[in-house]
Amino acid sequence: MNKKQEATPFYSKLLQYANSNTTSHDVPGHKLGQIDNELLDYVGINMFRLDANAPRGLDNLNKPKTVIKEAAILMADAFGSDKAYFLTGGTTMGILAMIMAVCRANDKIIMPRNVHKSAINALILSGAVPVFVEPKIDENLGIANHVTYETYEEAIKNNLDAKAVFIINPTYFGVTTKIKEIVKLAHEHDMFVLADEAHGSHFKFSKELPMSAMKAGADIAACSLHKTVGSLTQSSIILTKGKKVDHVRLRSTINMLQSTSPSSLLLASLDVARKTIYFKGPEELPNIVKMAKKTRDEIGKIPGLKAITKKDFLELGAKDYDQTKIIVKVSNLGITGFQAYKELFDDFHIQLELAETHLILAVLSIGTKKKDLDALVEALKKLSERYYENAKPLKHKIIYTEPVSSIRPRVAYHAPKKYVRFKDALNEIAAEMIMIYPPGIPLVIPGEVITKKILSDLKFYQKSGSVILSDTDRGYVKIVDRDEWDRKEDPNEIWKSRFIISKLQ
Ligand SMILES: Cc1ncc(COP(=O)(O)O)c(C=O)c1O
Incomplete structure (x- = not known):
């Protein structure tokens, strides 16, 4: 453990500003919480005091020189990267920025077709040409998983002029591919490797989790710290490693997409979340993995339900599976995941991350408590009692089908x-x-x-x-x-x- 990680340079400076009794003649117009409204009543004055728009001493996200720069250095150190960039537009913005920074119009980029929409939008904005690689289909769950090494290998060998390879690490469902081997192959052919690590920001902090993109040697990764690490929604980072990255171009692309009024709350939350996961992650993430496993075992005993395990994904050829996710197949109860998602919310006050035709997905983090998992198991038992006896198999099967490209x-x-x-x-x-x-x-x-x-x-x-x-x-x-x-x-x-x-x- 590095003692330096105890510092929170940006948050500490912001706190100092919030407590300094400064008179605001700048924006934001709420004037550090001087306009009464319901939000102020609910969250209190402190949130507004921290919502400052780049006052003196708080650095500039477009060209960090002091506290944001120091916070970014600590971020890079914690995540095992060479450099880190703070983003207030989510990993959506990170994916746009990394693709636009690397690919110019007509450059080829090899990417899975089951990418997040931001990667498709990046193709529109940059003019890059996609070479889509098809993911492995899980017919049992009706979802698209990882893209195999062999599929990437074929695409790389058939497109030696490609500029970049895009890898999802992991998929929304927590499945990963042989990223290290793909990075090696791509680098042998002088291609950049860009990783969508929206759902994998926590990987670096426990050996029980899949390999992080930076550890695998990817050039750039975009990580949603807000999804699994605990910063505020929309706060993400870009990480880089190695000499291939053109930092002038990456910085200017990020600045092109970044608001000139980035939220200081989001930036502070990144600073604090980094410190928290650095010190607590290595101890608490293995506990979460253990709790998730126990929950899966309990769900497995409920009639009509199956919690998908790491072994299930490995049998489908995945490299690894993020066991802080709980996927439950509900369609053997004769209901869709969408219906289960709705009923769990309406009747049991349980908000899940996602529903698909056959399944529901719960995402855990070091904030998850045992009582939360007990509540999920109890609600699933009730759902099974509702439907199991008269369950009829689902008729409609959504199976990911290969899309037909016509024009770019x-x-x-x-x-x-x-x-x-x-x-x-x-x-x-x-x-x-x-x-x-x-x-x-x-x-x-x-x-x-x-x-x-x-x-x-x-x-x-x-x-x-x-x-x-x-x-x-x-x-x-x-x-x-x-x-x-x-x-x-x-x-x-x-x-x-x-x-x-x-x-x-
Ligand atoms: C696979 C994947 N990539 C990227 C994103 C975008 O991340 P963000 O919500 O941080 O913009 C998401 C969001 O759900 C995602 O699921």
């Missing part, structure tokens, strides 16, 4: 568009992203063909009451207007034929 995402984004009803969208090219949230992994992305399977999955998700995110109102979808495409000249050549992946039919 950026081309579709800039192409002429029109709106049609879902029922009339068969075989059209999507001009928007449609996803179920959570997990925020797109069913279809701009440039892909809207297939029969996508339409039937969407209908199913609509019926099941899932949150469907898209640009267009319910019932309609934005597609590429092929007639207009043929008619229209494109003076900027943004979306004409040279960008076509497979010819428009």
Whole structure:
């Protein structure tokens, strides 16, 4: 343990400011909590006092020189990286920034198709060309897992001109691939390795967890400390390692996406969460893993339910599984995960992280208490009592299907568009992203063909009451207007034929 990690340079300075009785003639307009309202009543004056907008002495996130810089050095040290950047726009912003910093227009990037929407948006913004690699499908759970080493190897060997390889470490469900071996192979071919570590920020702090992207040698990783480490929602970091990273470009890209009024509360929460996980993680994370295992065993005894284990994922070829997650297959009760998610909330006041067709997912952290897990087990017992006796197997099977790319995402984004009803969208090219949230992994992305399977999955998700995110109102979808495409000249050549992946039919 490094004693230096006890310091919280940014938070300590902010606290000093909050207690300094300074008269505010700057923004934010709440004037350190001098406007009465319900939020002030609930959270108290202290939160407002800490919500300062870069007063003197508190450094500048766009060009850190003092306390933010010191906090970032401690962050990098704690996470085993060379450098760390603080973000107040979540890992969404981190993924945008790392892809845009590394890939220029027309650079190829090898990435799983089951990426978070931010990676697809990064393709639109950067103009990078995706080489999608298909994840392993878990037919039992109806979810997409890791991408195997062999699949990455084939993609790398068939695309030696690729600039970067993108790895999800881990998936939303906690599954990892052979990241170390993939990094080695990618580096042998002079490719960058970028890791989406939104769900893996805690990995570094326990040997019982999968390998972190920095340990595996990835060049850049984006980590949501708010998801599993305990900082405030939206606070994330970018970590870097090695000499390949162009820090001037990365910094300028981050600044392009970062608000000029970053939340000091979020920054302070990063500083404090880093100290906490550094000192408490190594002792408390193994306890959480133990508690999760015990909970899985108990759930396994409940009729009609199965808690998925590390062994189950290893048998499917995964490298590792983050055992601080609890996945419960509920569909043998004859109900969907969506229904279980809703009933657990409505009837038992239990908020889960995610539901899928067959499963529900609980995410644990060092903040999880035994009583919380007991409550989950008790509620699941009641759910089983409700449904087990008359359970009929689920009819609709959502199985991730290989998407059909037609044109590049950026081309579709800039192409002429029109709106049609879902029922009339068969075989059209999507001009928007449609996803179920959570997990925020797109069913279809701009440039892909809207297939029969996508339409039937969407209908199913609509019926099941899932949150469907898209640009267009319910019932309609934005597609590429092929007639207009043929008619229209494109003076900027943004979306004409040279960008076509497979010819428009
Ligand atoms: C796999 C994955 N990557 C990235 C993100 C984005 O992270 P954030 O919510 O910190 O913006 C998410 C969010 O759920 C995610 O699930």
